[in-house]
Structure formats: structure tokens, C-alpha cells
Amino acid sequence: MKFSLAAVLAITGLAAAAPQWGSQVSRPATSSASSASQVSRPSATSSFTPPAPSCLTSSDATTLVNGFQSLISNYTLATAEKLLSNDFTDTSDSINILAGYPLGSTTFPSKAAFEAGQGSQPALPMTILSIDSVDCTKVGFRWTITIDPTKPVVKGINSIASSYNTTTRAWQIKTVYSEFNSCHWMNLIGGTCKGPGQ
Ligand SMILES: *[C@@H]1O[C@H](CO)[C@@H](O)[C@H](O)[C@H]1NC(C)=O
Ligand SMILES: *[C@@H]1O[C@H](CO)[C@@H](O)[C@H](O)[C@H]1NC(C)=O
Numbered sequence: 001m002k003f004s005l006a007a008v009l010a011i012t013g014l015a016a017a018a019p020q021w022g023s024q025v026s027r028p029a030t031s032s033a034s035s036a037s038q039v040s041r042p043s044a045t046s047s048f049t050p051p052a053p054s055c056l057t058s059s060d061a062t063t064l065v066n067g068f069q070s071l072i073s074n075y076t077l078a079t080a081e082k083l084l085s086n087d088f089t090d091t092s093d094s095i096n097i098l099a100g101y102p103l104g105s106t107t108f109p110s111k112a113a114f115e116a117g118q119g120s121q122p123a124l125p126m127t128i129l130s131i132d133s134v135d136c137t138k139v140g141f142r143w144t145i146t147i148d149p150t151k152p153v154v155k156g157i158n159s160i161a162s163s164y165n166t167t168t169r170a171w172q173i174k175t176v177y178s179e180f181n182s183c184h185w186m187n188l189i190g191g192t193c194k195g196p197g198q
Pocket of ligand 2: 082084085
């Protein structure tokens with residue numbers, strides 16, 4: 001099939017948000033801690049290092065979602081290395097059942113496992129429908145992937161958690177939870193999934 005397991009695995013990264021979303025996402029109130037880090041300090045020297053932010057901004061969230069989308073739609077190892085934390089994991093029973101992995105297991109238990117799986121997958125056109133929630137470290141969003149342009153898209157929901165990398169001074173994706181219409185996906189790639197009596 002044109003899209004097989006590779007396509008399934010790609011979903012994991014699907015979470016990315018389109019850049020234009022940024023303007024639509026309401027900015028959560030900035031915490032006092034992150035506000036402090038954004039205040040310019042007149043006495044700061046070139047060696048001054050601001051404290052790590054304690055919470056995501058909506059802009060940070062959009063950057064993470066966009067990055068995740070690019071891992072699905074246009075994977076590069078460089079992006080994965082930059083975007084994913086060293087303790088990255090990705091969990092999806094939707095992928096597990098398509099891939100034949102045990103239900104309940106961690107689909108990609110490491111950054112290396114994700115890179116190996118995602119890096120060998122065909123690009124999947126993913127559209128971010130919306131970023132629906134941003135809290136201090138987590139982002140929730142909805143997406144679609146087109147597998148067959150003549151058939152309905154596959155719809156899914158992701159929740160990602162992030163951690164701040166004090167070396168690169170950027171937020172990274174630490175965990176991904178992704179679930180989607182794996183029955184429809186199964187049918188699109190040549191499998192059979194039906195409800196009783198259908
Ligand atoms: C995919 O990523 C590469 C490398 O970053 C970039 O040059 C290219 O324009 C991207 N393609 C799309 C369709 O975004
Ligand atoms: C932060 O990023 C750097 C550069 O990619 C990497 O070497 C380091 O391991 C990262 N730290 C964590 C906790 O992921």
C-alpha cells in the first residue's frame with residue numbers, strides 16, 4: 001500500500017499546528033515568573049542569563065505544535081533532535097493497534113525509537129485544526145491527515161507535554177499522547193475494520 005505502517009507511525013508526530021494559528025490562540029496570562037524573565041534588565045551585562053521560564057506561552061505552544069507537524073509532514077532528523085527532549089516518549093493505542101504492538105504499551109519509548117520509526121515513514125499531509133488548550137507545560141490540539149484525497153480525512157487529537165531545555169534555552173516535546181480514527185485509517189490502507197452488523 002502507498003501508506004502502511006509508516007503512515008501510521010507518522011501520526012505520532014502529527015501534532016503540529018499551522019503557523020497562522022498563533023494569531024488565533026489566546027495568550028494565557030503570563031505568570032509572574034515568566035514575566036520577570038522577559039523584563040529587560042538595565043544592569044544586565046552580556047553574560048547575564050535570564051532564568052528558565054516556568055511556563056509555556058501560547059507562542060511557545062504554537063512553535064511546538066508546528067514543529068511536531070513538520071515531523072509528520074516533512075521529517076528531518078535535525079528537527080527531531082532539536083524538538084524532542086532526551087527522555088521523549090510517544091504513546092498511542094491507535095498506532096499500537098495498527099502496528100500490531102501490545103495495547104497499552106508505549107509506542108515509541110525513546111527519542112531514538114521515534115526517530116527510527118518516523119524517519120522511515122512517507123510524509124503525511126497533516127493539518128492542524130486548532131490548538132484548544134495551553135497550560136503551563138501541556139498543549140492539546142486537534143488535527144487531520146489526508147491519506148486518500150478521495151476519502152474522508154482521518155481525525156485525531158493529541159496532548160503533548162513539554163520541558164524546558166536549559167542548554168538550548170528552548171521548550172522541547174517530552175511526551176506525546178495521540179489517538180485518532182484508527183478504524184478509518186485501517187480501511188484506507190487496505191485493512192478491514194467494521195462495526196458489528198455492517
Ligand atoms: C521540508 O524541510 C526542508 C528542510 O528544512 C525544507 O527545505 C523544505 O522546504 C521543507 N518542505 C516543505 C514542503 O515544507
Ligand atoms: C538539550 O538540548 C541539547 C542540544 O540538543 C542536548 O544535548 C541535551 O541533551 C538536551 N537536554 C535534554 C534534557 O533533553
